[in-house]
Amino acid sequence: MGDTQGCALIGYASEYENNMGFDGTVLAIGGTEVEVVDDAGVNGTTVSASELCFGNTYHDIGWNLSDIWRIREDENYPYLRCQTMPLVDNITFTGNSENVFASGQAAYTEGCVFVQEDGVIYRGEVDNYGKWTVTMPADVCVIGDELQVFGLEGENAPSYSLFITVDTIGEAGVDENMDGGKLSVYCSNGMLHIKNAECGDVYSICDISGRIIAHGVVSDVNFAVPVGMNGLFIVRCGCDVVKVVNNY
Numbered sequence: 001m002g003d004t005q006g007c008a009l010i011g012y013a014s015e016y017e018n019n020m021g022f023d024g025t026v027l028a029i030g031g032t033e034v035e036v037v038d039d040a041g042v043n044g045t046t047v048s049a050s051e052l053c054f055g056n057t058y059h060d061i062g063w064n065l066s067d068i069w070r071i072r073e074d075e076n077y078p079y080l081r082c083q084t085m086p087l088v089d090n091i092t093f094t095g096n097s098e099n100v101f102a103s104g105q106a107a108y109t110e111g112c113v114f115v116q117e118d119g120v121i122y123r124g125e126v127d128n129y130g131k132w133t134v135t136m137p138a139d140v141c142v143i144g145d146e147l148q149v150f151g152l153e154g155e156n157a158p159s160y161s162l163f164i165t166v167d168t169i170g171e172a173g174v175d176e177n178m179d180g181g182k183l184s185v186y187c188s189n190g191m192l193h194i195k196n197a198e199c200g201d202v203y204s205i206c207d208i209s210g211r212i213i214a215h216g217v218v219s220d221v222n223f224a225v226p227v228g229m230n231g232l233f234i235v236r237c238g239c240d241v242v243k244v245v246n247n248y
Contacts, residue, residue, distance in 0.1 A: 111153035128210035
């Protein structure tokens with residue numbers, strides 16, 4: 001690297017105004033954490049993560065949210081207009097003896113989602129309802145892993161990445177509440193069961209690509225639909241949408 005002169009501030013401007021600093025930032029000198037004093041001209045005025053998800057935060061300091069940037073209020077940080085809408089951080093994980101399924105919601109319906117785990121990238125399609133699932137081998141995705149997740153829509157550039165730590169993995173295809181109450185969808189012995197639906201509700205079952213593979217009208221609260229294939233299915237019944245994995 002050659003001779004160095006030590007470290008200095010990055011992007012320092014002695015008369016900068018309206019500078020902001022994320023309140024989750026930790027400053028350490030020589031391995032020891034030090035206090036950062038609010039200073040709009042240098043260090044930045046403390047801003048919370050929630051404030052960074054509102055357009056007014058950036059509009060007030062001159063960002064162009066009409067031609068250059070976009071933001072999804074109360075959900076994401078700003079992203080360039082050439083990029084895919086970023087994913088929201090409510091990803092869930094289910095699994096079985098063979099696979100782990102990362103699932104979530106996208107704000108677009110024609111595209112895909114990528115999950116990078118330990119340098120390997122896995123891909124899943126976004127269905128017609130914005131739901132997506134990425135399948136990974138069970139032996140390479142375990143609790144405690146940090147995953148990089150990002151979306152891609154059409155010809156747009158990829159969204160910025162989310163970094164998600166796997167904190168729990170549920171059991172795929174199992175619903176523990178089958179005895180009344182909220183709509184339940186589960187798989188058993190090669191059948192996909194729709195339970196606690198209102199008689200007369202219209203249902204549709206879609207595969208992961210959004211293709212409808214079965215539809216009709218519920219005539220029995222214990223109605224069972226034969227699926228005959230494995231994988232993730234999206235079930236719409238009345239006003240409810242449920243995802244379920246068939247492993248048989």
